[in-house]
Amino acid sequence: MRPPMSAPAGSVAILGTGSCAPDRVVSNDEVGAPAGVDAEWILRKTGIRERRWAEPHQATSDIATGAARRALEAAGITVDQLSTIVVATSTPDQQQPATAAFVHRNLGGPGSGVAAFDVNAVCAGFVYALDVVSALVARNGGYGLVIGADVYSRILNPADPKSAVLFGDGAGAAVVGPSRSGGSVLTSAFHFYSEFSDLIQVPAGGSRKPYDPAIHDAGLHYFAMDGRTARELSNTIVPGLVKQFLHDSAVLPSEIAHVVPHQPNGVMLDDLAARLDLPAATVHRTVGEYGNTGSASIALTLDHAAGAGALSRGDKILLVGLGGGVSVGLTLVEW
Template sequence: MRPPMTVPSAHVAILGTGAYVPDRVVSNTEVGAPAGVDDAWIARKTAIRERRWAAPGQATSDLATGAARRALDAAGITADQLSTIVVATSTPDHKQPATAVFVHRNLGGAAPGVSAFDVNAVCAGFTFALDVAHGIIAKSGGYGLVIGADLYSQILDPADKKTVILFGDGAGAAVIGAGEAGHHIRTTAFHMYSDLSDLVVVPAGGSRLPHDPQTHAAGLQYFSMEGRAIRDFIINTVPGLVKQFLHDCEVLPTDIDHLIPHQANGVMLDDLWAKLDLPSATLHRTVGAFGNVGSASVPLTLDQAARSGELRRGDRVLMLGMGGGFAVSLTLIDW
């Protein structure tokens, strides 16, 4: 087992990525029928063609474990070398314990000394979790496993066309540890607009409004969001945040080679892309095939870009997280 070693913060890098999606493919026709919309309407509004939904009995930790194993393989390490596991999710297996605990158990060889816990920043969660794990590895050494995983299909109202057409289930993961000079996670910036916290919500099931027959009758156990208000906020606010972030990092917009954004809605991504001044960057998309997979969107898309060979050593990668709360996060990586 690799002994713990302090790693300079400037040398903590992504060493391997992985992703996992369920086998079940759900078409626009299947998901749209109960909501009263058809394939053409969904494609026009979202640019989503299909999504994956979990099988009966599959939980978030199962998806997370599948992505974790692939990330470990890509990094060339084994579970017993991990020092921390952080899972970003807003759809945990249980209210307690943390979903990361079940990933630790599923991996089998992970040591008892591993810290394993969850982070919830909804669809922005992966970048939050990555920053937390980055700090732990920079301080204590070893290897960190960071996972974004969500299973939204179980909390969607089949009749709500604003939500049920958008979301899929999936997981993405990254292993971080000491990297070569010039190959590292540079910095992350976070923004929280809590006055918009009512735009994305599952009303019932927490301490504010526990589950009871009345909440179920009212459908308050389902995920809900105000899509138009979210779109307007993102289009009007995020481009300025990106510009300021790059300025603070002393990086020119022309220096960015890849944008890995949260895959909220394909049409909205096109609108946002048109407003971002990133003339040399490639916009990476997975939303058409997988829909919005919550906190898995960014790492799943990162994994696809990495495995396709599009990410080359020395490229500058900008990851953009956007999620309920309302949270926006930006992470700059020298690949």
């Protein structure tokens, strides 16, 4: 039996979290009608009761900024103390510059001395970004701001029942910096299955298929997903990766107090929770009221768990992300 992992001296920890979602609440009736399904079918198939969608004037950076401000306040950190801002998103404000640039501007940050950029691992993006920022802060000092944010309502085909009913808009954020109370971002592992790179995608709008009227008429600018295969991959790949990750990290399954997974839909979460074999863990959910918020979902759910007082000092938390690519990210955090 391996000894439990402990946070190293001088480690980097999550110091505060925040989240933000648009005010507009969108019911199953509203999304179901154009997709040809009813509210009861959506709830039964997905476990989603409602979701939030951005108003026409709101972009990803606006919601990301709201989450960032709350995380900074929770951590007791000001924007001028930040050395790094990373936004995980697959729905940026525009192709360039990075959405992180707009967040930095919105926060009123200083004009130099800050690294600000985006990462895109789709729904696993926040886990990737957290690892990158934690490493940069550990090496360079200062404080880092990690944000997961997406506005999927802008890329959904309203007539597609496989995707239009699943997604909501939102953002979650975390401030990382020198540990104050023994907590730590302990370790991460990443996996990629590029043979499934067409499984979850927006086919057009990039250099392969630039936007033109024919692209629009064909609907290739919309999000597309093979949900059945994504569910099968989650069930077959993720539990084994989690088991190996904990083994490699010298952590017993019984030591995991919380699992904060990506929130694809409630039925997939039920399947995943049953296969993880983590007997002491609470699997946290926000999918019922927010839907699948993409890159935001892990960060938003972590903030809700923290805000509810569910996380205690010393708790080991497993973050689990699976996104397009297909990308898988696992991070172990000590609170």
